[in-house]
Amino acid sequence: MVGAFVGAFVLLMLSAFTSVLAGGPLGTKRELVNASYEAVAGECLDWTKADLSDAKKVDCSAAHKFEVTGIADITGAYPKEAPFPNAEAWEKIAQEQCAQAATTYMSGKLDPEGKYGVSTLNPDEHRWSEGYRQLRCGLQVAAPSGAALPSFGSAKTQDQSNVYDPGVCVALGEKNTVGDPVECAQPHAFEIIGVVQHPEGEFLAPEKQDAIMSEKCAAIAAEYTGGADLKARGLLVTWDTRSEKSWAVGSRKANCKVGAVPQGENLVAWKDSVRNPNGAPLTTSNPPQTTSVKPQDEPTGAPLHSESGKPSESGKPSESGRPDKSSESGKPTTTSENR
Template identity: 60%
Template sequence: MLGAFAGAFALLALSTFTSWPVGAGGSLSGGSTQVNPVLTAQAGDCLNWTRQDLADVAKVDCAAQHLFEVTGVVDISSSHGPQAPFPDDAQWQQVSQEHCTKVSMDFLGGRFDPFGKYTVGPLNPGERLWGEGQRTLRCGLQVAGPAGGLLPAYGSARTQDQSDVYDPGVCLGITEARSVGDPVECAKPHTFEIVGVVPMPPGDYPAPEQQDQLLAGECDRIAKEYTGGADLKARNLVVTWDTRAPESWAAGSRLTNCKVGAVPTDGLVAWEGSVRNPDAPPLTTSNPPQTTTVRQDEPTGAPLHSASNTESSSAAPPSSNPESASSAPTSTTETSASR
């Protein structure tokens, strides 16, 4: 069991190194100072902010929109004494791996999808508080887009299906390197438009070929309904989908996306506009989508084919084969914040 956990720890994506705002909270009447909510946050608490410098960070109900779910509090003073310089990105990544991976895995009960939507990282004290001797970190989970941008989360990660899926109507941008980017408006250049979310059938892990057989027919049906039967070939577009890896299946991830993209030519090709049937009802949801940057102002019902707000029906233990999982990629993203 210890060996399996060690392998799982190496898979945790080391993502966002976010600094506490020094003066968040402002002053209360009577001259007292409001306590920074980060200083009192404990495992299971969720934090949200709208300002880039995190000056308006606040503790919120995890059912509401949030950007950080605390998985544990760690003290790194034993390895970073009073004279230690403020860590750079590579050092923060090491700190995260040494201190945040275990507490985050414990928080999730050992169920973590290394290819899923959640990433692990520390909420660090920033250079000023670090210089004053602060060595306490909040470890936590965040949802990041393909290019590393933070996306809002809804609900505790403990109860969510961790599949890296987006709701119908979301378009994923394109990076300068012609890889998949973060969600953008569909009028802008993008790689894919999500047309549906498909729950995979329960049971043993299906090989990629089996997943392809299932999703080929299902995604074709969903795409025809989503587009109103539009001729995608005439626009040089094709229907495609994502498959699940064994490590994801072992963590209980059972959702996958059907999507439309341009026919590739030596890599991904950007295209503009939406293929959705303009006469179809609005794609809205009674609960905000978990992994889209697009918010609905007047929710009226569940989005077509979307199961992104349901809990996972299976919570299998992490893979016991760390060798097969060791090739999982990690990502390093830094959120700009006041230091």
């Protein structure tokens, strides 16, 4: 046992460089034994409270928000008198201490564009002032905003493809990016209608993936919508492709989705669902990843970004979230957005 601790953390998402300041001012009377200070590599953690004060170890087969990949001690670089790191310093520390730990934990097969992002659980200012210098490195499934999505099963054994289940709608984010899952009644960029599994073997060039996805997504759309006339609604079928570096670590799944006809290079938000209400039940993963992201209890502040000014590629919006081309015909087209 590590002992009794006041439970508040800084949760730093390397994948989006989003700093989440969990919790408010420290309560002077509240002392908790927090599992996050005891977890070791291979263990999974879950919590419901924004300040992580109810964090607990769970079996990795159950829903969880963090899978520990290692423990890093930064005492050598940050002795007791060292000031509490700012957001930029935490980003640098996390990159230096946890990026390689994640790759090693995954035996070199971590998809840089997959659903798992490298994360850290860091001590808060109170613990820092007492000289605590250990970080928990880990992996999380995160929405583009950085909000944690439920993960099921160890990352070591799961397909890392950056996909959602059929029936999930994803918001239109700022600057023409794809945002978090939302209810389909709300404005959104895409509705996921199905997932295609590419075969094992050598990497398929994007044009070959397009040929496969065009045919399969058209069939999926016909079944999902009950043969609805999408063009009449200003909608079209589109899909994702997998990059060579994702393919190399085994990611073979890609989304089929429906979106509004773009205006030039700009995505267009639309409302409601195109699913046939009398259609067959949806085929989802087990357990499914179908819920919209619950807003954080406290504002998280502006996201941090890498030196390039862009989020990293692991499950976050990027230039690839923009349409390659528009289609006035309503025929299937493609984007390389990674969700």
